[in-house]
Amino acid sequence: MDGVHIPAHGRQEAEVQQVRGRAAASRSAVHAPVRLTDGVIDAIRDRLCSVPPERGGALLGCGSLVHLLLEDTHGRYSSASWDMSAELSTAVGLLEQARHGRLVGTVHTHPKGVPDPSPTDVASTGRMLEINPHLAELLIAVVTEGRPRTQDVRLGSRLRMSLHVLRRGPHQHTVLQRVPGTVVPLCADLASAGLDLPSGTSVRRRTSRGRENPATGDDLASIIHVNNRPRLIVPVPSAPGRVGALFVDAEYPVVGPLAVTWEQGDGSHAGKRSPRPELTALPSPWDPTASPQGQLAGLARAAVGRRMSDATDRVWPLVGDLSSRHAVVCGLGSVGSCIAEHLVRSGVGSLTLIDPDTVDGANLARTVYAAADVGMRKTTALARRLRAVDPAVRVDEYQEPLGNLGLAEVLEGADLVVGATDDMAEQAVLAHHAYAAGIPMVACALYRAAAAGEVVLSVPEAQTACWNCAVGSGGGSGAHRPDPDYGLDGRLVGEAALGPSIHLVTCAASQAAIGILAGSSSSAGVPLRRLIRERRTLGLVSTAPDWGFFPKVIPSMPHQYAPQSVWAVVKSDPACPICGDISHRTPPLTSAQGLEVTGIIEKLRDEAAVTQEEGVPKG
Structure with a gap:
């Protein structure tokens, strides 16, 4: 021709x-x-x-x-x-x-x-x-x-x-x-998903001066190779600042598209550099035997971070709009991963995830992870799951040990800190930084065999006691915790326990976290008012009917079963370097200093006790 x-x-x-x-x-x-x-x-x-x-x-x-x-x-x-x-x-x-x-x-x-x-x-x-x-x-x-x-x-x-x-x-x-x-x-x-793929063009295009030029294809789909497979780039309409696209495989519909997103600008968030890559391939599940229209629409929403319009209809009356709220979750095991998911499903718009570990087979029994996540970083696997739940959520990932991070910078702009680590020294450092920054904290930990657990609320604005005063050195709950494995630098040993038992305590922590983020005037926040006003900031939740003191507390009700809970009053120690008298407070500790935090608190408490016994007024 x-x-x-x-x-x-x-x-x-x-x-x-x-x-x-x-x-x-x-x-x-x-x-x-x-x-x-x-x-x-x-x-x-x-x-x-x-x-x-x-x-x-x-x-x-x-x-x-x-x-x-x-x-x-x-x-x-x-x-x-x-x-x-x-x-x-x-x-x-x-x-x-x-x-x-x-x-x-x-x-x-x-x-x-x-x-x-x-x-x-x-x-x-x-x-x-x-x-x-x-x-x-x-x-x-x-x-x-x-x-x-x-x-x-x-x-x-x-x-x-x-x-x-x-x-x-x-x-x-x-x-x-x-x-x-x-x-x-x-x-x-x-x-059907609101997307367009131009399929026809001509040799000539008219310019503003009426001249005719060869086609340049400015409005046509481009092709990119992913793992040596050609894919058509189909842009997804999005809001300013975020770009999304579907990478459609040449073997569609047998092979599904990839949902891809990237942030315009420097990829910063809350005044700090986001550690995740600027270009992100999102979870793109695809069933070639199912109708493709709904699957394409879901991938398109994921690519541009567009939440389902009715996703929070059943929680909004209780919590309001939480899309502007930011939570930091430290420790992404059976407790932290579930709390993070509860927050996102309630509409929280931004999370920072901190955990240095990878997913292993033992995690599958009690966390939100799946078999396909084994071997993956916990932060990455959880971020993928959270974006699959709500494509609009923003997630920052930190895969270093907590002690290696500049926590003051990491916590900047946060509305809530969730402490769910299995290292009590790290938990103490995190709690100190959160309190010093005026950020509420919800901490959750399980006791031996998950027969019971604790939820600690710390609200600096309400001048509640800090985490260390509630359960730190000398706290009665220490005897109930799993033994530390000193071969793992003092981290608590993972014990055999059922997921439902762990999640009973976790859900109590999640409800408190959501209530704090929603505010005291919200339906979800109202139940926390009395607890915080009365300084009942240590919640003990039993998942076994005969655990601890509960049979003595309610001896006339033998038909009681788990879960059972009591919220104890916690008072700040005036000598506490975190929440005590201003004259005793110290700046947040570094990682190395964090290993000594319990010793510092114990020493100050001992000194205060001796002073009181001698009848000398405290300075």
């Missing part, structure tokens, strides 16, 4: 028979069906079939998927010929260079009764192969009126399209083979 096109009916019959003979000889070879998007089918029908034959253009593809028609608006046409323009060749090169697709062949219309390529069509395509040695084959698609034959593609009620592949054969010969075609409803599926 490059050069003068000689009409087929003007050629000698011998040439026609020769081409048909080669085509017939090639039928024994098996060729996969040509896959075309429904968008390119619509573009062929709308652009080429809206005028009398002939009319043609180039077809571009993403891997095995033909997705784009480039109409030759500079070509020379007659009722039986198409002379391909030099401008078309230039435009194809520009689009390939801009990664909008690769040339896979041509399509053109024929007069009624001529459903297959002419010898000239074959010869012109053969010359295209000669000047494009990197191509092994080219497609020749012919559109004409008539009822579709076997392997033809239907174009509306009166049109059909036959597909033929011209490939390189032995001894510099080419082999022509008629092949089947299949239409992939990609554009219709995307449209």
